[in-house]
Amino acid sequence: MAAQTIAEAAILEGRQAQAxxxxxxERRGAPVMAFARIDDRRIxxxxxxxxxxxxVVMDASLLDIExxxxxxxxxxxxxxxxxxxxxxxxxxxxxxxxxxxxxxIALEHLKAPIVNTAILGAMARADAFVSLxxxxxxxxxRFGEKLGERAGxxxxxxxxxxxxxxxxGMCRGERKMQRGNAWLPTWQxxxxxxxxxxxxxxxxxxxxxxxxxxMTGTWGTSSPTYTRARCIGCQRxxxxxxxxxxxxxxxxxxxxxxxxxxxCGLCAKVCPKEAIAMHRKGxxx
Amino acid sequence: xxxxxxxxxxxxxAYGVKLCRPEVIPNYPITxxxxxxxxxxxxxxxxxxxxxxxxxDSEHSAMSxxxxxxxxxxxxxTATASHGLALMHEMLYAPPQLRLPILLVDxxxxxxxxxxxxxxxxxxxxxxxxxxxxAYAEDAQEVLDMVIQAYRIAExxxxxxxxxxxxxxxxxxxxxxxxxxPGQEEVDAFxxxxxxxxxxDPEAPMCMNMAVSPTxxxxxxxxxxxxxxxxxxxxxxxxxxxxxxxxxxxxxxxDTYLMEDAEIALITLGTATSTARVAVDELRAEGRKVxxxxxxxxxxxxxxxxxxxxxxxxxxxxxDRSVSFNRFGPVFTEVRSxxxxxGVPITDHIAGIGGRDLKVSTFRDMFALxxxxxxxxxxxxxxxxxxxxxx
Ligand code: SF4
Ligand code: SF4
Numbered sequence: 001m002a003a004q005t006i007a008e009a010a011i012l013e014g015r016q017a018q019a020x021x022x023x024x025x026e027r028r029g030a031p032v033m034a035f036a037r038i039d040d041r042r043i044x045x046x047x048x049x050x051x052x053x054x055x056v057v058m059d060a061s062l063l064d065i066e067x068x069x070x071x072x073x074x075x076x077x078x079x080x081x082x083x084x085x086x087x088x089x090x091x092x093x094x095x096x097x098x099x100x101x102x103x104x105i106a107l108e109h110l111k112a113p114i115v116n117t118a119i120l121g122a123m124a125r126a127d128a129f130v131s132l133x134x135x136x137x138x139x140x141x142r143f144g145e146k147l148g149e150r151a152g153x154x155x156x157x158x159x160x161x162x163x164x165x166x167x168x169g170m171c172r173g174e175r176k177m178q179r180g181n182a183w184l185p186t187w188q189x190x191x192x193x194x195x196x197x198x199x200x201x202x203x204x205x206x207x208x209x210x211x212x213x214x215m216t217g218t219w220g221t222s223s224p225t226y227t228r229a230r231c232i233g234c235q236r237x238x239x240x241x242x243x244x245x246x247x248x249x250x251x252x253x254x255x256x257x258x259x260x261x262x263x264c265g266l267c268a269k270v271c272p273k274e275a276i277a278m279h280r281k282g283x284x285x
Numbered sequence: 286x287x288x289x290x291x292x293x294x295x296x297x298x299a300y301g302v303k304l305c306r307p308e309v310i311p312n313y314p315i316t317x318x319x320x321x322x323x324x325x326x327x328x329x330x331x332x333x334x335x336x337x338x339x340x341x342d343s344e345h346s347a348m349s350x351x352x353x354x355x356x357x358x359x360x361x362x363t364a365t366a367s368h369g370l371a372l373m374h375e376m377l378y379a380p381p382q383l384r385l386p387i388l389l390v391d392x393x394x395x396x397x398x399x400x401x402x403x404x405x406x407x408x409x410x411x412x413x414x415x416x417x418x419x420a421y422a423e424d425a426q427e428v429l430d431m432v433i434q435a436y437r438i439a440e441x442x443x444x445x446x447x448x449x450x451x452x453x454x455x456x457x458x459x460x461x462x463x464x465x466x467p468g469q470e471e472v473d474a475f476x477x478x479x480x481x482x483x484x485x486d487p488e489a490p491m492c493m494n495m496a497v498s499p500t501x502x503x504x505x506x507x508x509x510x511x512x513x514x515x516x517x518x519x520x521x522x523x524x525x526x527x528x529x530x531x532x533x534x535x536x537x538x539x540d541t542y543l544m545e546d547a548e549i550a551l552i553t554l555g556t557a558t559s560t561a562r563v564a565v566d567e568l569r570a571e572g573r574k575v576x577x578x579x580x581x582x583x584x585x586x587x588x589x590x591x592x593x594x595x596x597x598x599x600x601x602x603x604x605d606r607s608v609s610f611n612r613f614g615p616v617f618t619e620v621r622s623x624x625x626x627x628g629v630p631i632t633d634h635i636a637g638i639g640g641r642d643l644k645v646s647t648f649r650d651m652f653a654l655x656x657x658x659x660x661x662x663x664x665x666x667x668x669x670x671x672x673x674x675x676x
Contacts, residue, residue: 004461008291011463017291020460023402044559046456047644138291186674194399 001142002056002116003034006123009130009138010038018043031062038129052076054127058102058115060089061218067177069093078171079122081115086169097171098126100162103221107280109158113221117143117155121162132163216243220263222278228253230275237267237276287471292464294457297425298364298390298450299324300464301432303334304472307388308359311339311350315369316402317454318392322364336362344369348376348389355385356493358484360436363387366454367394367408374412380447381416381509383494384482386439387447388432389417393555393606394454395639403640404454406555406607410583410615416509417449418516419584421554425462428452430533433467437476438523444516445482446509453556455640467531475530517585538587540579541594543569547576549655550595551634552620553604554580557643561604564648575652580616588623595624599659601631602651608635613667630658633667647671 007019019036035049051071060082062068069091072078077096080089083104086097102118109118117139124132136156144152185191233252245260246267268276292300298321302310310329312322328334337354341347344365355361365373370391380387395405413419418439422428431450439448452458485493497505521537528534542558543565544550553561558579568575578594580587595601601624605614612618617633624631634651637643647670658664669676 004291004293007461011289011291016463018460018462020456022455044562045645046460046556046560048642184673187672188674 002058002119002123003036005117005120005138005142006130006135007036007038008142009120009134012137012141013130013134015040016043018046020046022048031059031066054079054123056119056123057081057091058119059218060084063089063091063175065218067092069095070177077126079119079126080171081119081122085167086171088172090172090175092173092175092177093171094173095171096126096168098122098166098168099171100125100166102162105158105161105165109154109161118158118162121159121164122166124159125163125166125168132160135159215259216262217259220261220281222263222265222280223258223261224256224263224265224267224276224278226254226256227275227277230273232273232275234272236270236272240266240270242266286468288466290464290466291461292425292429292466293320293459293461294422294425294428294452295320295392295459296324297429297462297464298432298452299328300466301429302362302388302390303328304467304469305360305362305388305433305436305476306334307336307362309337309339309351309354309361311341311347311354311361311363313341313344313347313365313369315344315366317394317458318364318366318369318390320458321390321392325362344372345376348373351387351389352376352379352383352385355380355387355481356383356483356485358479358481358486360440360479361385361387362389364390364392366392367396367400370408370412371396374415377412377415377417379494382505384445384512385447386436386445386479388435388439389447389449390432391449391451392454392458393451399639401639402454404456404555404606404637405639406451406605406615409449409451410607412449413583413615416513417447417584418444418513418520418582419449419451420582421451421580422457423556423558423579425457425460425464426533427535428457429464429466430527430531430535433472433476434523434527436479437526438516438519440477440479441519441523442482444512444519446512446516451555456556471530475527513585517587517589520582520585535581536579538582538585538590539594540581542577542579544576544578544594546574548574548598549600549602549652549659550576550578550598551602551604551648551651551655552578552580552616554583554616555606557604557606557637557648560643560645561648563645564652567645567649568652573652573656575655583616583619586619586623591620591623592627595627595629598629600655601629602634602655603631604651605633605635606637608638617667632658632664634670635667636670638669641671 003019007017010017017038021034023032037043051073053076055072055078057080079098081102082099083101086099100122102115103113105118106113106115120135124135139156140152143155238246238248243260245257247255265278268278329338339350347363351361351363391409393404396407422431435448435450524534524537565575565577603617603620605616608614613633614635621631636647654664
């Protein structure tokens with residue numbers, strides 16, 4: 001949505017633009033990539049962007065999973081959603097960096113941790129290739145048309161707030177960046193029958209047990225805390241958890257496996273005794 | 286009034302459909318097509334389009350409803366993708382023979398097993414034998430423009446056949462681009478009211494789709510074969526008329542890029558053409574005489590136009606985004622059969638399977654093989670580009 005909106009903003013300014021996503025799993029919260037190109041001439045190249053002028057990281061926890069800054073151009077700029085100052089962020093390359101706590105801004109303005117409009121304000125701050133005014137106009141168009149006038153205006157305000165609260169600097173380049181050990185077999189090595197054995201995980205499919213490597217706990221922005229003393233052992237939370245990460249112990253009390261918790265908050269919602277409370281991750285830290 | 290908008294390929298399709306004012310839109314959702322149908326539902330909800338929106342219980346039913354609606358003489362639209370098209374397969378054979386000019390947008394996506402949600406032409410290519418016209422679009426503007434052209438072509442009294450417009454999943458369906466949306470009055474002026482060949486009408490009862498015995502089936506099929514052949518002329522005319530009315534035309538059945546003095550050329554279709562243009566520009570800047578043929582229609586197939594376009598070539602490559610196992614990609618088979626005896630050496634180049642990213646370098650690799658072929662070197666009949674492991 002952020003890539004589409006920046007493209008729309010450029011088009012509103014009378015330029016050519018292209019924006020497209022690449023989805024992995026079709027689930028909210030799963031990591032996705034999106035690309036945008038802006039030019040004064042017709043854009044023919046439709047390949048994914050490998051060496052961007054601007055890299056936007058919407059979820060800083062991705063930095064621990066993927067070498068996201070690998071292709072960033074030397075003179076390029078990174079925009080990172082993080083409460084940290086640019087100097088505290090280790091992207092793996094030293095580069096011009098704009099950081100903004102887009103999650104907090106989104107929670108304030110939209111009452112939801114949906115950061116893709118706030119981050120646009122930081123992008124305008126990082127590079128004036130598209131103005132904040134055009135971005136806000138594109139947001140009002142895009143969100144206003146689909147979700148109503150108010151949605152347009154609060155999202156546009158979120159972008160404005162992010163523009164103001166962005167911090168500019170240089171990020172650090174200490175982390176080692178390596179392409180993950182992606183499993184890329186030749187056609188002769190590719191297992192026949194679209195089937196994989198236990199614990200295996202590959203680009204083509206997911207074998208049973210692969211969730212041991214593929215943790216979903218980084219997806220959420222909040223996590224549950226459990227108060228044993230209030231719990232009556234009704235198991236409603238255990239029943240509703242979509243990730244199966246609540247374990248029922250011998251005495252009917254519960255254990256939460258936060259490595260897989262995606263922070264949906266359903267457990268807290270169904271608990272009749274307020275034995276579960278949701279907390280913003282990293283809050284207070 | 287014309288308006289410039291930032292639209293995805295899917296939204297461009299929906300805007301085009303709205304401007305053509307279909308009266309019935311049976312539908313069933315499937316990624317990556319769903320947003321076309323959702324956008325049309327929005328238009329209807331907002332009072333911008335007056336159509337019956339009929340959610341079906343499957344794609345098979347959606348096509349069945351489309352057939353019923355079109356048989357009563359109303360303009361009909363539906364969209365699908367991948368497995369949805371496969372589920373429609375049985376019903377797809379009815380509209381051509383019944384001469385019902387339905388428009389179907391297929392957002393290309395691979396068929397399983399071994400499938401994802403990404404583009405491959407193994408959903409639409411097998412349907413080129415069903416009797417539908419079949420076109421492929423390169424960008425969002427062409428999607429919108431072709432929706433309008435498609436109805437005019439399909440409903441032309443010299444054609445009266447259903448039309449399948451294909452667009453690449455995600456690479457086009459979900460990509461935002463600059464699109465000029467024509468005004469309603471200009472589209473109304475360009476696209477006459479639909480007047481059906483036959484219509485089910487209680488006032489004047491008629492029987493449609495009876496069982497046909499061997500004594501009549503063959504003549505019916507041959508009639509269809511001739512209709513499809515005749516559509517070639519209409520497609521060229523409509524494209525020209527569209528150019529006059531809206532300032533954009535696409536070359537009819539095929540388009541060419543830098544072919545005037547080209548010695549080697551590649552045939553592409555869909556969004557691959559865009560990235561291939563970049564490769565051609567690079568090679569031209571290096572002084573190489575390369576060109577591009579953009580194939581726009583698989584049915585009717587531009588056999589004569591192609592023979593004209595390849596005159597003087599020393600090598601021709603065909604890009605394919607699907608394969609008929611053991612016997613090449615379908616575009617190659619069609620091209621080679623159309624150019625039989627032309628003397629131009631032709632090779633097949635399979636790439637982008639399952640949505641794999643097509644890079645400028647992928648097309649440069651194809652041209653490198655074509656140069657080798659042009660200078661008498663040995664080149665495989667069919668090369669899979671980007672494949673891991675020895676072929
Ligand atoms: S928030 Fe609760 S219900 Fe949701 S995934 Fe985490 S433990 Fe499960
Ligand atoms: S829903 Fe609440 S009371 Fe029931 S088992 Fe879970 S934590 Fe305990």
